[in-house]
Amino acid sequence: MAKKEKPKAADNAPRATERQKKHAESIYRKLRRRYPDAHCALTHENPFQLLASTILSAQCTDVRVNMVTPNLFKHFPDARSMAGASLSELQRLIRSTGFFRNKSKSLKESSRAIVQEHGGRVPDTMAALTRLPGVARKTANVILGNAFGKNEGVVVDTHIARLSNRMGLSRQKDPKKIERDMMARFRPASWTLLAHLLIFHGRQVCQARKPRCEDCVVADLCPKVGVK
DSSP, X not given: XXXXXXXXXXXXXXXXXXXXXXXXXXXXXXXXXXXTTOOOOSOOSSHHHHHHHHHHTTTSOHHHHHHHHHHHHHHOOXXXXXXXXXXXXXXXXXXXGSOHHHHHHHHHHHHHHHHHHHTTSOOOSXXXXXXXXXXXXXXXXXXXHHHSOOOOSOOOOHHHHHHHHHTTSOOOOSHHHHHHHHHHHSOGGGHHHHHHHHHHHHHHTSOSSSOOGGGOTTTTTOOOXXXX
């Protein structure tokens, strides 16, 4: 049996000092104790449902997506059925998530690619996922980490981008550069859960307009960059 390779940071990821790694690990440990039930907020039963839900989540709340997907999956439960759906029907079912025309096109075209190129099964590699229409690295990270248990990178959404800057984990603004900084500072095995922890914390405490620093479990570790 071939030896399973351990996940590792990308070759082009910046290096982090031992001090930066210890700082990051301390933040991770405290957040993990604070949010022991942190998990993917998108309700799904399989990789295809997670893929579709993640596409719908762009510029939309997870709560709204979870309200829409039960009916969507009732009509189109897998890639084969969604590939054969009409765009007008998909648009009708997902309209409330916003940008429904582009999203319906991505759902249909990615489903078609999954059927034609992967036998109807969602692929489990970064290269294959990012070749699917409507699937960029952020979406691929969500699928790989939560559907397949593969830590290939760190999801960077608006919460994670904000917190990474405030906590002194990255000075970058571009999501790809933020991800590289996070990958350098945190252990690969923690990447998927890290995203959930930061999202939970960003929603509940470290909010955009008025962060509740007095209730923050990592206040003693946070330089509060940009926080008045």
